[in-house]
Amino acid sequence: MQARAPEMELIREAQAGSRAAFDALVRQYEHQVLRLALHLTGSEHDAEDIYQEAFLKAFRYIGNFRFECSFYTWIYRIVTNLCLDQLRRRKTRREDRAVVLDRSGDEIDLLASVSDERSFSNPAKELDRKLLGQKIQAALDKLTPRERMVFELKHYQGLRLRTIGEMLNTTEETAKNTLFRATKKLRTQLAGLR
């Protein structure tokens, strides 16, 4: 979020062929890219693939970047499209994933990263939270790829609907309607948990 003027120089240098400049751009955005891909796919392996494809595409097409939007929006547009493709492939393969997997296929306990002193003294509560997390993930998996993406970008990534519309090559109004459908579906799926 800092140093916009140097970023423009980096972009121009990368467009001129500077590998060092492109590497610097990658380092600025790689955590956000991985964070989004990991949360959406739940798999370190898939997140790594998306990272790879996204930045290779960015490297190939950086010459087409015209500063008409921020570089953040541009790179996110690439990433969200790759994530959408991944979500669609999963729907086709009917994968049922309710946990996050690391590279070796072991489950990552998401809730272990959420600090809660009470859970240390209450294993039953810890288990409840873990199961709840799995149910949430299962409900998210039942959304369409587009609904899932809009909900992810709005609820988890905190982006504005206008920005989400730009990233998904649609309008703010369409993104808003998609968010509405996604929340409606999620509430139906999770009704029993309230």
Place this chain on the structure above:
Amino acid sequence: MNCEIAHERIVAAAYGELPDEQTHELERHMAGCPDCELERDQLLALKVLASANPVIDPPANLVARSRLRLEEALDALPPKRWYERLSQRMMNSFASLQAAPVAACLLLVAGGGAGSLGGYHFAQSRAARGAIANQVVSAQLQTQSPPAEIANISSIVRQPNSQIVEVRYNQVVPQRVQGSLDDPSIRQLLMLASENSASPDVRDDSVGLLASECRARHSCRAAGIRDALMVALRYDKNAGVRAKAMEGLEPYVAEDMRVRDAVLEALLNDSDPGIRTAAISLLEPVEADTSVRQVLYTVANSDRNPHIRTVSRQVLSRVPEIQ
């Protein structure tokens, strides 16, 4: 307002996307509609539930692994050929122009000529490598007029078993043009100058002139001047240039969402406190926009400059005056 519309607006309001006047209308509706109140409560509960699936920071080894794999892939890519680099440079320069027939055609002709010349020289060197005499080179240099600045050296070839060296170079011929600020070709040159990374004085002069055109509402949008000012506001490394760009965009903050976004970004991210302060005064009279309020809240709580935090709070306290 009926309940169907209310349900949609409840979602928008829960995520901070509802304009203030619609928020007020929604609250009035919910005050008399228990079903919609329940709908809102259920949505808020969903938001809490969804937080049971938190976003985690990627593990360090995942980041390292991904970066390494990317570097290997980039290393394995073949380097671009000279004509690909030249084509890309031409595309970059050409794309920075807006609809400007004269300047665009000139660039097209110049680019086509450079490409043809490069191709001609390339074909010639392949057919007659080592056969060019130093007398011909000297004659070429002597007949060149007027003396032009050398842009770059494209190749150096030494004749085998000889002291003769062939140097190929490209030249830049300085030009001068004069015209009115209303002239599209002058405007195009000013917009190119606003992105001239070599000279801050040139950028300062060009952005100042473009900004004065925008403040006077002289075809600011049609000619792409507004876009050039937004680029300067976002990316120029000189604070004086960014300040002038923002002054030029002032008349459009209310009517153009892209301009408003650019000013909001400046308020959040610009390193110069003077620019962030000026951004606040530009946003103050803007019509009701939840984004503006959100950014002001963020700035009021987290800006590193105490004066800016104070000014943001003052503006927020006058929120009913923001129409």
